[in-house]
Amino acid sequence: MLSDKDHMRRAIAVARANLGKTAPNPVVGCVIVRDGVILAEAATAPGGRPHAEEQALRGIDASGATAYVTLEPCGERSSGAASCSLLLVKAGIGRVVIACEDPSPYAAGQGSERLTAAGVPVEIGLLADEAFATLHYQAWKDAVNGHQP
Numbered sequence: 001m002l003s004d005k006d007h008m009r010r011a012i013a014v015a016r017a018n019l020g021k022t023a024p025n026p027v028v029g030c031v032i033v034r035d036g037v038i039l040a041e042a043a044t045a046p047g048g049r050p051h052a053e054e055q056a057l058r059g060i061d062a063s064g065a066t067a068y069v070t071l072e073p074c075g076e077r078s079s080g081a082a083s084c085s086l087l088l089v090k091a092g093i094g095r096v097v098i099a100c101e102d103p104s105p106y107a108a109g110q111g112s113e114r115l116t117a118a119g120v121p122v123e124i125g126l127l128a129d130e131a132f133a134t135l136h137y138q139a140w141k142d143a144v145n146g147h148q149p
Contacts, residue, residue, distance in 0.1 A: 001036045004097055007068040008127045012099070012134050014041045014052075015070050019135060021046040026071055026102075026140040028052040032093075034065035053084035063092035070131045071140075072102035072124070075110020085111035089118040098124045099131035103144045 008031075015029030022028075025048030031041040039062065042055035053073050067073075073084035073096065083106075088096060096115055101124060102108060112122050132138065 011068045015043045018043040029070045030056040031068045064094040066095040070099045072107045073111040076106045085114040
């Protein structure tokens with residue numbers, strides 16, 4: 001059976017396929033797994049929407065599954081649509097494993113807090129250095145903090 005690291009590496013690979021195509025949003029990968037079987041995977045779409053988690057959840061029963069996400073799920077959306085953390089909760093996700101925290105004001109702990117408040121165990125930091133470097137999250141962090149990448 002594949003490990004958490006294997007599934008997070010898959011999420012990084014899925015995201016990498018859209019690297020450089022998702023501005024103004026960062027590229028994110030999401031892999032949803034239950035009982036060792038990948039139910040769905042997705043990356044942030046070109047142009048930044050839909051988000052990876054939103055796409056991965058479409059058309060599947062994710063109850064009790066684990067979501068591996070390269071960047072913290074949003075806690076709020078600038079568009080006013082349901083946030084990814086809320087979508088994960090409503091889908092009945094059993095656990096969320098996150099590589100990197102998101103400094104965006106639409107995430108910045110809000111996504112993790114919403115998941116935790118709903119009783120969903122959250123683990124942060126799995127392969128964080130690998131995801132941060134591979135998916136160019138320094139540029140995202142700089143953009144959020146008002147610096148030019």
